Amino acid sequence: MPGRRPALHPTMKKWIPWIFVVVFAAWTIVSLWQKPETGFHMREFGRLPVLLGGRIQPMDSVARSTLLQIRARQNAGQISATAWLMETMMNPDAADKLDVFRIDNLELLNMLRLPERQKYYSFNQIQPHLDDISWQAQHINNIEDAGHTAFERQLLKLANALEIYQRLQLSLCPPGTENFTAQLAAYKQAVPAGIAAVQAREAGKSYDAAALNRLLDFLAGYNELSQSAYLLVVPPIPQSGTQARDDWQNIGASLMNIVHGGDLQLAVKDYAAMATACRQNRPDDFNQALDDYRRWLGERFVPETRQGAQEFFFNEFQPFYKAMVIYVTAFLLAIIALLTFALAPNLSETLRRSAFWLVVLGGVIHTFGLLFRMWLEGRPPVTNLYSSAIFIGWGCVVLGIVLERVFAVGLGSAVASFAGFVTLVIAHNLSMGGETMEMLPAVLNTNFWLTTHVVVVTLGYASTFMAGLLGIAYVLLGLFTPLLKHKPGRMELGEVLAKMVYGIVCFATLFSFTGTVLGGIWADQSWGRFWGWDPKENGALLIVLWNAAILHARWGGMIRERGLMNMAVFGNIVTSWSWFGVNMLGIGLHSYGFTDAAFKWLVFFVVSQIGLILLGLLPLNLWKSFRPENRS
Amino acid sequence: MFLGRFIKIFTSLRLTVVLLMLAMALVFAGTLAEVHLGLYRAQSEFFRSFFIYWQPQHLAWKIPVFPGGYLIGVLLLINLVAAHSSRFKFSREKIGIWMIHTGLILLLAGQLFTDMFAVESRMHLRVGETKNYSESTRAYELQLRPERFYLPFSLRLLEFKHDVYNGTDIPKNYSSRLLLNRPDTGEHREVLIYMNNPLRCAGWTFYQAGFDADDQGTILQVVKNPGWLTPYLACGLITMGLIVQFLSHLIPFLKRRAE
Numbered sequence: 017m018p019g020r021r022p023a024l025h026p027t028m029k030k031w032i033p034w035i036f037v038v039v040f041a042a043w044t045i046v047s048l049w050q051k052p053e054t055g056f057h058m059r060e061f062g063r064l065p066v067l068l069g070g071r072i073q074p075m076d077s078v079a080r081s082t083l084l085q086i087r088a089r090q091n092a093g094q095i096s097a098t099a100w101l102m103e104t105m106m107n108p109d110a111a112d113k114l115d116v117f118r119i120d121n122l123e124l125l126n127m128l129r130l131p132e133r134q135k136y137y138s139f140n141q142i143q144p145h146l147d148d149i150s151w152q153a154q155h156i157n158n159i160e161d162a163g164h165t166a167f168e169r170q171l172l173k174l175a176n177a178l179e180i181y182q183r184l185q186l187s188l189c190p191p192g193t194e195n196f197t198a199q200l201a202a203y204k205q206a207v208p209a210g211i212a213a214v215q216a217r218e219a220g221k222s223y224d225a226a227a228l229n230r231l232l233d234f235l236a237g238y239n240e241l242s243q244s245a246y247l248l249v250v251p252p253i254p255q256s257g258t259q260a261r262d263d264w265q266n267i268g269a270s271l272m273n274i275v276h277g278g279d280l281q282l283a284v285k286d287y288a289a290m291a292t293a294c295r296q297n298r299p300d301d302f303n304q305a306l307d308d309y310r311r312w313l314g315e316r317f318v319p320e321t322r323q324g325a326q327e328f329f330f331n332e333f334q335p336f337y338k339a340m341v342i343y344v345t346a347f348l349l350a351i352i353a354l355l356t357f358a359l360a361p362n363l364s365e366t367l368r369r370s371a372f373w374l375v376v377l378g379g380v381i382h383t384f385g386l387l388f389r390m391w392l393e394g395r396p397p398v399t400n401l402y403s404s405a406i407f408i409g410w411g412c413v414v415l416g417i418v419l420e421r422v423f424a425v426g427l428g429s430a431v432a433s434f435a436g437f438v439t440l441v442i443a444h445n446l447s448m449g450g451e452t453m454e455m456l457p458a459v460l461n462t463n464f465w466l467t468t469h470v471v472v473v474t475l476g477y478a479s480t481f482m483a484g485l486l487g488i489a490y491v492l493l494g495l496f497t498p499l500l501k502h503k504p505g506r507m508e509l510g511e512v513l514a515k516m517v518y519g520i521v522c523f524a525t526l527f528s529f530t531g532t533v534l535g536g537i538w539a540d541q542s543w544g545r546f547w548g549w550d551p552k553e554n555g556a557l558l559i560v561l562w563n564a565a566i567l568h569a570r571w572g573g574m575i576r577e578r579g580l581m582n583m584a585v586f587g588n589i590v591t592s593w594s595w596f597g598v599n600m601l602g603i604g605l606h607s608y609g610f611t612d613a614a615f616k617w618l619v620f621f622v623v624s625q626i627g628l629i630l631l632g633l634l635p636l637n638l639w640k641s642f643r644p645e646n647r648s
Numbered sequence: 649m650f651l652g653r654f655i656k657i658f659t660s661l662r663l664t665v666v667l668l669m670l671a672m673a674l675v676f677a678g679t680l681a682e683v684h685l686g687l688y689r690a691q692s693e694f695f696r697s698f699f700i701y702w703q704p705q706h707l708a709w710k711i712p713v714f715p716g717g718y719l720i721g722v723l724l725l726i727n728l729v730a731a732h733s734s735r736f737k738f739s740r741e742k743i744g745i746w747m748i749h750t751g752l753i754l755l756l757a758g759q760l761f762t763d764m765f766a767v768e769s770r771m772h773l774r775v776g777e778t779k780n781y782s783e784s785t786r787a788y789e790l791q792l793r794p795e796r797f798y799l800p801f802s803l804r805l806l807e808f809k810h811d812v813y814n815g816t817d818i819p820k821n822y823s824s825r826l827l828l829n830r831p832d833t834g835e836h837r838e839v840l841i842y843m844n845n846p847l848r849c850a851g852w853t854f855y856q857a858g859f860d861a862d863d864q865g866t867i868l869q870v871v872k873n874p875g876w877l878t879p880y881l882a883c884g885l886i887t888m889g890l891i892v893q894f895l896s897h898l899i900p901f902l903k904r905r906a907e
Contacts, residue, residue, distance in 0.1 A: 067814060067815060068815070069813070069815070069816055069818070070812075070813020070814055070815060070816040070818055070820070071813070248814065248815050262813070262814045263814060264814060264815075422905065454818070455813045455816070455818050455820070456818075457818055457819050458819040458820060458821050458822050458842075458843045459843050459844070461820075461821065461843055461844060462843075462844045465844070519898075519901075522893075522894055522897070523894070525890065526887075526890045526891065526894055529886065529887070529890060530883075530887050530890070533879075533883040533886075533887065536879060536883070537879070537880065537883070538844075540876065540879065541844065541846070542843065542844050542846075542855060543855055543857070543869060544768065544846070544853055544855050544869050544870075544871030544873070545766075545768065545871065545873075546759070546762070546876075546879040547759065547879075548687075549678065549679075549682070549687065549690075549691050549695055550687075551679045551682065554675045554676075554678070554679045555679070557675055558672055558675055558676065561668050561669075561671055561672045561675070562668075562672060564668055565665050565668040565669055565672070568661050568664050568665050568668065569661075569665045571661060572660070572661030572662055572664075572665065574661070574662060574665060590672075593676075598679065601679070601680075601682075601683050602683065603682055603683055603687070604682070604687075
């Protein structure tokens with residue numbers, strides 16, 4: 017064999033893959049171990065369930081999703097998202113000084129007279145221009161949407177961030193409250209006298225104006241809270257049997273209820289105590305109120321408490337980020353394994369196996385994240401664009417693992433890890449809107465069709481992408497390395513790739529066709545027509561037609577190995593159009609609106625694929641693998 | 649001689665691939681056209697036509713520039729039938745392919761039938777209102793009122809519900825509770841129509857489509873489609889054929905690998 021190097025020690029060769037796996041598995045799990053908290057028990061606060069966006073979620077999720085929209089990060093620099101949320105809701109004056117608003121656009125910075133390059137700005141810095149921003153935002157929303165400029169988009173984003181921020185500040189305490197607990201006691205005392213004054217006035221008798229005004233002052237503040245609060249923190253009153261489980265209220269509404277004869281809810285009392293303790297920097301009082309509330313909740317709201325704790329765990333574990341890191345490592349190992357195949361066969365084999373087992377580890381964590389999301393939502397795996405990216409990645413990884421088992425050459429691991437990594441990056445970018453587990457609109461209230469149509473068609477997307485990635489591998493390996501002619505087993509690598517791509521295209525044809533048909537049946541059951549030429553339907557049809565064209569072209573001898581690969585790469589363009597392109601047209605049932613960044617990336621991707629196809633069309637005698645001297 | 653050549657073209661796989669690619673170009677262009685032409689007009693011009701025409705600015709005549717949906721469909725159908733009758737012998741190995749292609753023919757023919765004979769219309773009811781007809785959605789330049797389709801029964805809207813998730817605008821549920829009154833069978837009962845749950849009666853199907861802004865009125869999509877069964881049969885056949893074809897290659901491949 018050419019290029020003989022001393023073999024690795026046999027034991028090392030056997031154990032290196034396992035060392036990789038153990039190290040990364042340990043890294044995955046070690047983040048779960050947390051030191052017990054001193055000071056404020058912020059993690060316990062983070063687990064408290066609240067209602068936002070129509071679903072029960074922990075404070076931690078609220079903190080992360082709002083901070084993503086404001087700061088484009090899930091933390092506020094040195095402090096965690098939950099710590100920031102606590103500050104914002106309970107200690108607004110201090111929170112106003114924190115640099116949390118992300119602004120990059122120069123025009124906007126100039127308009128706000130802010131220093132450039134600071135990246136994150138505080139509310140205090142922006143505060144003098146609030147009216148201006150809101151006027152501009154209104155003006156932009158009124159003009160016909162012919163596509164906003166970058167400045168307009170950034171301004172709208174800032175206006176949205178400011179609204180969320182201000183509404184968060186009105187979610188727990190009325191503005192300017194130093195001691196909410198004392199205020200509540202005073203309010204409770206003022207209610208009877210105030211109501212008596214109202215009744216007296218309505219009856220035309222003399223009334224206590226001071227008592228009336230005192231009550232009205234309180235109510236003005238609580239009314240503002242009830243109108244503007246972002247989250248609903250007060251659980252439904254347990255005793256009324258017909259109460260819906262999601263009938264949570266915000267603090268303002270709950271307090272206004274006292275005037276109509278309601279009680280001061282324990283939740284309100286405890287949140288007020290927490291707010292007061294936070295403001296006065298007394299962690300023991302905070303923790304006591306927190307424990308009191310948690311105990312009460314734990315007795316009456318078991319599913320909600322569980323949901324809060326489980327989702328808190330999920331947020332902290334960050335399975336998709338961890339899987340992404342593992343995939344990158346696996347990809348590097350797989351590539352090195354491929355490239356050293358002829359030069360250092362033993363090293364190559366060790367790296368190939370290490371890559372494979374790392375992909376499996378990544379796949380296990382990826383699967384865990386996917387299943388956990390399904391458990392939290394109570395839904396099939398794909399419900400929105402974000403989860404479609406997660407699922408496509410998962411599908412590619414599973415396909416790649418199968419390929420690697422069948423053809424143990426490192427290619428399966430390489431494309432699996434590459435696809436896994438890229439789709440998780442796409443998913444991460446899609447999560448910047450804040451909420452990824454939003455409640456589904458009524459038209460999607462069917463788990464059956466979400467499980468059948470959506471899952472099958474998404475697997476069709478995943479497999480078409482896999483074929484395309486293998487095609488890219490063929491072109492790059494063939495042009496720049498002699499590897500296509502090498503024989504890892506009985507067959508040349510080029511032939512192995514051809515078999516893989518052919519098999520995957522068959523699989524893709526089956527799944528994309530069946531998935532599209534299931535979509536048609538769903539549409540027929542829901543809207544009365546099997547096919548409506550909607551852009552998304554057309555996109556799916558394009559994928560089916562292209563996969564069919566590849567198969568028929570091959571059977572008719574119109575293409576051979578290289579043609580198959582080039583057509584497979586073109587499949588990437590068709591699928592990216594169907595997955596993302598059609599959402600940006602502004603029409604049809606799957607219209608998500610035009611985003612600048614997404615469009616730019618789509619164009620970049622399409623151009624890159626066309627570039628690869630052009631490379632693939634170069635005469636074969638220019639390919640390093642097919643030059644006469646490389647025939648082995 | 650010429651006939652032989654002609655037949656050879658129509659039975660060739662090359663034609664199939666060309667037609668598939670033309671179909672793709674058509675679907676892509678048609679999708680883009682929908683943005684500025686609107687769904688209905690783009691459909692008629694691109695998909696429900698034999699040719700796409702280009703009309704030069706100041707001239708009255710139109711030039712066909714690209715085959716339309718019907719033409720490509722017809723050519724694919726001829727190609728399919730011709731290829732099968734000349735080249736494919738019915739054999740066990742080819743049974744998957746036969747199923748797939750037969751299913752495809754059924755699908756295309758069925759969709760053509762639907763295009764010609766299905767009726768789509770709308771019924772708008774305010775709470776308490778009763779109607780025994782639906783109205784066409786097509787707007788014509790000269791019309792006093794939309795075309796009516798009379799039904800052998802009447803519907804009266806009793807209640808429309810529009811639930812949202814607490815604290816959001818996201819719709820949780822749209823549902824219309826109606827009273828169905830059908831004289832010829834004596835049916836007189838309440839029915840509930842909501843998302844993904846239509847009402848089927850006397851060959852007509854009613855879907856929850858929209859509602860009035862004040863939540864006191866419902867808009868139902870009303871469809872009569874005699875060809876409704878064809879896509880189900882066709883797609884079932886094609887899917888089974890694909891599975892048969894796929895497995896008949898996969899299983900020997902795996903057996904060979906095991907050796």
